[in-house]
Amino acid sequence: MGETSGKGSCDGYDVAIIGAGVSGANIARRLSAYELDVVLLDKEADVSFGTSKANSGIVHGGFHHNRKYLKSRLEIQGAMMFDRLALELDFPFRRCGIVVAALHDDEMLAIDQLYRQGVENGVIGIEMCSRERMLGLEPKLSPDTVGGLWAPGGGIVEPYRFAFSLVESAVKNGARVLTGFAVERAERSGERWTVGASDGRAVSASYVVNAAGLFADEVSRIFGAEEYRIRARKGEYYLLDRLTKARPDRVVFPVPTSVSKGMLVIPTVEGTVLLGPTAESIEDKTDLSTTRSELEKILGSARTMIPSISETDVITSFAGLRPTLGEDFYIDISAKAPGFIQVAGIQSPGLTASPAIGEYVKDLLKKAGLRLVEKGDYDPYVEKRPHMKDVDHFAADGLVKKDPAYGNMVCRCERVSEAEIVAAVRAGHTTLDGIKYFTRAQMGRCQGGFCTYKIIKIVMRETGLGWDEITKRGDASRILKDTL
Amino acid sequence: MKELRYDAVVIGGGAAGMAAALELDGAGLSCAIVEREENLGGILVQCIHNGFGLIEFNEELSGPEFAERFEDRVRGTGIKPYVGTTVMDIDVSGGDKLLYCYSAEYGILRMSCRAIVLAMGCRERNRGNIRIPGSRPAGVYTAGLAQRLVNIEGYIPGKDIVIVGSGDIGLIMARRMSWVGCKVHAVVEILPYPSGLTRNIVQCLHDFSIPLYLSHLTTNIVGKDRVEGVEITPLENGALMTEKAFTIACDTVLLSVGLVPENELSKQVGVEMNPMTNGPSVDSRLMTNVSGVFACGNVLHVHDLVDYVVEEARRAGAFAALWLKGERAKLEVRVKAGSNVRYVAPGRVDAEADNKIYLRTLIVKNDATLEVRVNNRVIKSVKKTHIQPSEMITVSLGAKDLAAAAGSPDPVVEIAIS
Ligand SMILES: Cc1cc2nc3c(=O)[nH]c(=O)nc-3n(C[C@H](O)[C@H](O)[C@H](O)COP(=O)(O)OP(=O)(O)OC[C@H]3O[C@@H](n4cnc5c(N)ncnc54)[C@H](O)[C@@H]3O)c2cc1C
Numbered sequence: 001m002g003e004t005s006g007k008g009s010c011d012g013y014d015v016a017i018i019g020a021g022v023s024g025a026n027i028a029r030r031l032s033a034y035e036l037d038v039v040l041l042d043k044e045a046d047v048s049f050g051t052s053k054a055n056s057g058i059v060h061g062g063f064h065h066n067r068k069y070l071k072s073r074l075e076i077q078g079a080m081m082f083d084r085l086a087l088e089l090d091f092p093f094r095r096c097g098i099v100v101a102a103l104h105d106d107e108m109l110a111i112d113q114l115y116r117q118g119v120e121n122g123v124i125g126i127e128m129c130s131r132e133r134m135l136g137l138e139p140k141l142s143p144d145t146v147g148g149l150w151a152p153g154g155g156i157v158e159p160y161r162f163a164f165s166l167v168e169s170a171v172k173n174g175a176r177v178l179t180g181f182a183v184e185r186a187e188r189s190g191e192r193w194t195v196g197a198s199d200g201r202a203v204s205a206s207y208v209v210n211a212a213g214l215f216a217d218e219v220s221r222i223f224g225a226e227e228y229r230i231r232a233r234k235g236e237y238y239l240l241d242r243l244t245k246a247r248p249d250r251v252v253f254p255v256p257t258s259v260s261k262g263m264l265v266i267p268t269v270e271g272t273v274l275l276g277p278t279a280e281s282i283e284d285k286t287d288l289s290t291t292r293s294e295l296e297k298i299l300g301s302a303r304t305m306i307p308s309i310s311e312t313d314v315i316t317s318f319a320g321l322r323p324t325l326g327e328d329f330y331i332d333i334s335a336k337a338p339g340f341i342q343v344a345g346i347q348s349p350g351l352t353a354s355p356a357i358g359e360y361v362k363d364l365l366k367k368a369g370l371r372l373v374e375k376g377d378y379d380p381y382v383e384k385r386p387h388m389k390d391v392d393h394f395a396a397d398g399l400v401k402k403d404p405a406y407g408n409m410v411c412r413c414e415r416v417s418e419a420e421i422v423a424a425v426r427a428g429h430t431t432l433d434g435i436k437y438f439t440r441a442q443m444g445r446c447q448g449g450f451c452t453y454k455i456i457k458i459v460m461r462e463t464g465l466g467w468d469e470i471t472k473r474g475d476a477s478r479i480l481k482d483t484l
Numbered sequence: 485m486k487e488l489r490y491d492a493v494v495i496g497g498g499a500a501g502m503a504a505a506l507e508l509d510g511a512g513l514s515c516a517i518v519e520r521e522e523n524l525g526g527i528l529v530q531c532i533h534n535g536f537g538l539i540e541f542n543e544e545l546s547g548p549e550f551a552e553r554f555e556d557r558v559r560g561t562g563i564k565p566y567v568g569t570t571v572m573d574i575d576v577s578g579g580d581k582l583l584y585c586y587s588a589e590y591g592i593l594r595m596s597c598r599a600i601v602l603a604m605g606c607r608e609r610n611r612g613n614i615r616i617p618g619s620r621p622a623g624v625y626t627a628g629l630a631q632r633l634v635n636i637e638g639y640i641p642g643k644d645i646v647i648v649g650s651g652d653i654g655l656i657m658a659r660r661m662s663w664v665g666c667k668v669h670a671v672v673e674i675l676p677y678p679s680g681l682t683r684n685i686v687q688c689l690h691d692f693s694i695p696l697y698l699s700h701l702t703t704n705i706v707g708k709d710r711v712e713g714v715e716i717t718p719l720e721n722g723a724l725m726t727e728k729a730f731t732i733a734c735d736t737v738l739l740s741v742g743l744v745p746e747n748e749l750s751k752q753v754g755v756e757m758n759p760m761t762n763g764p765s766v767d768s769r770l771m772t773n774v775s776g777v778f779a780c781g782n783v784l785h786v787h788d789l790v791d792y793v794v795e796e797a798r799r800a801g802a803f804a805a806l807w808l809k810g811e812r813a814k815l816e817v818r819v820k821a822g823s824n825v826r827y828v829a830p831g832r833v834d835a836e837a838d839n840k841i842y843l844r845t846l847i848v849k850n851d852a853t854l855e856v857r858v859n860n861r862v863i864k865s866v867k868k869t870h871i872q873p874s875e876m877i878t879v880s881l882g883a884k885d886l887a888a889a890a891g892s893p894d895p896v897v898e899i900a901i902s
């Protein structure tokens with residue numbers, strides 16, 4: 001994303017947030033409502049390139065975890081905040097509801113427990129269902145279904161678009177974003193922290209929020225704060241073409257096990273279908289590879305719930321890493337490092353909880369002494385951008401009359417026009433992955449086979465970058481190696 | 485929104501689309517070609533190698549040369565080519581068919597017509613379709629994308645290359661990348677035989693000493709930011725020999741693992757698909773189940789030679805013209821794929837007309853026999869010196885051949901290979 005700034009380029013801030021995933025982005029946006037200088041730092045080439053880009057994209061139903069956990073309380077609060085946020089921030093979100101399918105009579109016991117937990121957690125509208133009710137709610141379910149749970153409030157969201165919109169809103173309200181800023185040093189002098197990046201850049205701030213996901217443990221160490229270890233648990237997925245006949249209307253969960261919510265069938269908000277995730281503990285926190293053995297489990301498991309799933313519909317696979325630290329989130333004021341807030345162990349349901357994490361961290365900062373004065377001119381809305389895929393032919397006609405680039409279809413599979421690619425580049429997304437997450441171009445059935453070269457040309461034209469500066473996701477991920 | 489009217493609209497301006505449009509124009513009908521790229525020619529434009537037109541022009545042309553000859557013909561007619569224009573939606577619910585087309589130059593067009601020829605070509609299967617596990621670094625491209633980058637944009641996507649799949653595009657790219665100074669370390673094929681044309685194996689691999697690993701599966705792609713290698717595992721009797729797996733260091737993986745006809749638009753209007761070809765099921769006149777919607781070229785079934793594409797497309801164009809003039813097929817008889825035949829296209833013949841049938845076999849064999857049977861009686865037998873799945877076979881069936889079918893109450897034509 002390079003460098004995006006709302007305000008002038010001062011390097012002294014009230015709050016520096018390390019990590020621009022959904023946690024950091026929500027915190028930054030929430031703080032941008034106050035008279036504060038806020039900077040959001042991320043080591044990657046764009047925001048939301050960590051765990052926040054590769055997950056199930058579910059706004060959970062509030063029945064999976066006991067209220068004794070902070071994560072459960074924040075999940076329930078966060079889930080309720082999404083309607084308002086979607087209105088303000090124009091990201092894809094829909095409350096399609098969640099079903100948990102029991103395939104054997106003995107699984108109904110677990111369904112009963114989930115139901116009670118949901119009721120205790122205050123979830124609205126949750127129901128225990130008969131076989132008939134389940135098949136009515138989701139006709140694609142296996143005929144073996146014996147019953148299950150229905151949580152109508154559960155939903156689906158495009159997590160990276162959510163993060164991008166949050167960051168855009170924060171920047172609009174004066175926050176600054178520095179990408180490619182890998183925090184590796186911290187010094188305390190007087191009442192302030194100086195935070196240094198591996199490339200020599202530095203910023204100073206009175207308060208620092210550690211929302212560094214998988215690497216929150218390392219960041220904590222850099223600041224001399226609490227010692228802990230984040231472990232990665234990998235989740236692999238298959239993505240199915242939007243034309244698959246197996247697309248359910250609801251998010252379909254199996255009955256959970258003690259370690260995970262199980263492998264799901266998710267109708268993504270953009271029309272494709274996601275199968276997964278698996279759950280496997282791994283050592284290397286940068287290992288996003290998929291494995292044959294894990295992927296095989298997915299199809300098998302998904303088919304027990306929705307038998308019509310076919311491997312011929314698979315368009316891609318990917319993996320995400322859950323940053324785990326015991327059972328719960330660890331969000332607190334550091335007892336060791338002054339002015340340092342820990343936002344660590346944000347595993348599932350971190351996406352759902354993230355808006356509430358923003359509120360919670362704002363209150364912790366206030367408790368730690370930060371003065372919060374509301375801005376008079378805070379604007380919670382971001383500009384709504386048209387998507388050719390969503391408009392009818394008459395609206396399309398209007399758009400093309402204003403800007404002919406809307407008529408030039410760059411990505412045939414996801415119906416993305418040149419104008420939308422240009423908008424992504426102008427919003428600071430200049431890597432192929434950044435453009436993919438912002439526009440969906442390269443995300444469909446051909447996976448960029450047809451449009452990659454077109455996107456490369458548009459980025460070069462719009463940014464003046466050379467062919468050797470075009471990357472998939474920054475740094476060493478160069479696309480081209482030479483010219484003829 | 486601009487409103488336009490034609491007798492017929494051809495979707496796709498590749499070899500198939502141009503050939504079909506020329507027939508329609510020749511029959512005195514008004515016709516437009518809608519092509520989403522900036523030029524006519526389709527995939528031919530990036531195939532700068534020779535090997536096109538041996539049947540059509542009796543000489544070996546490059547892809548762009550072949551395309552140019554057709555383009556020149558199109559220019560000399562009343563055909564209106566809309567380039568840089570994408571057909572987004574088709575509506576066949578009313579009397580006339582409506583096509584909504586998007587273009588930067590022309591804006592949004594609504595074309596109404598009575599007949600449509602589908603000639604959208606195909607797309608490449610990708611990594612996800614064949615489910616290669618591993619990391620997701622830069623440097624994994626389809627061979628066609630690499631071909632485009634090198635031949636048209638002038639960029640070299642990588643230096644040390646492994647090609648997965650022995651389809652024609654991959655073989656051609658093995659040679660192309662060698663020519664531009666890259667090292668092609670291997671071509672890896674899961675099947676026991678290559679899936680590209682024999683002439684390409686010789687000219688593109690043997691001549692450059694590029695090893696071809698048959699019966700080998702690509703089991704992993706490694707590399708964080710950019711590809712660092714691929715793991716390859718031999719297959720023995722269908723089982724993975726995990727202990728014999730090895731890794732080839734490279735910075736680029738090119739995938740040539742098959743083509744899929746692009747039928748999203750066809751499906752949108754309810755065109756029935758043939759699961760064997762991934763293209764529409766068509767009658768003897770190359771018409772789909774949706775009346776007035778015809779299909780030809782790679783969108784109907786994947787062809788290996790452009791000469792067959794134009795031959796088939798001419799027939800489609802001519803049939804569309806006849807249909808527009810009110811003529812219908814006479815005596816439709818179903819054609820079945822018999823033993824050792826993967827598919828036949830079209831899946832029907834007109835027992836009272838001359839028919840051309842394309843088919844692919846399932847086997848590799850020398851001195852094979854192709855038999856056409858009507859109600860289990862052999863009506864035609866053809867010797868083939870060599871057959872293999874990658875090389876399409878054509879059969880002509882005239883009204884004389886099919887006389888037996890014409891006389892039978894419920895005839896079945898079957899084509900088998902032994
Ligand atoms: C497989 C899977 C499925 C999931 N499904 C769901 C779901 O359906 N619903 C749900 O609610 N939750 C889900 N989650 C959980 C959710 O995705 C996470 O809780 C959430 O994305 C965490 O966001 P974050 O901002 O805390 O972390 P991240 O998104 O990882 O952000 C941390 C950021 O910190 C940056 N960073 C790290 N170190 C440094 C450094 N030294 N300097 C600068 N920057 C640094 C990283 O680059 C990264 O961008 C799932 C998680 C996984 C893995």
Ligand SMILES: Cc1cc2nc3c(=O)[nH]c(=O)nc-3n(C[C@H](O)[C@H](O)[C@H](O)COP(=O)(O)OP(=O)(O)OC[C@H]3O[C@@H](n4cnc5c(N)ncnc54)[C@H](O)[C@@H]3O)c2cc1C
Nearest residue numbers: 496498499500519520526527535571604605781782789790
């Ligand atoms: C790499 C490669 C090498 C080959 N080598 C040889 C060879 O040596 N000799 C030989 O004889 N044959 C060869 N062939 C085969 C032959 O060239 C092709 O089969 C033939 O050109 C296909 O023609 P087509 O018109 O069916 O498809 P295409 O050329 O793919 O044309 C389809 C066109 O439709 C357009 N289109 C699709 N959807 C839409 C839409 N919605 N709106 C508007 N336009 C649309 C596409 O942009 C495209 O231009 C090769 C093919 C390839 C891919």
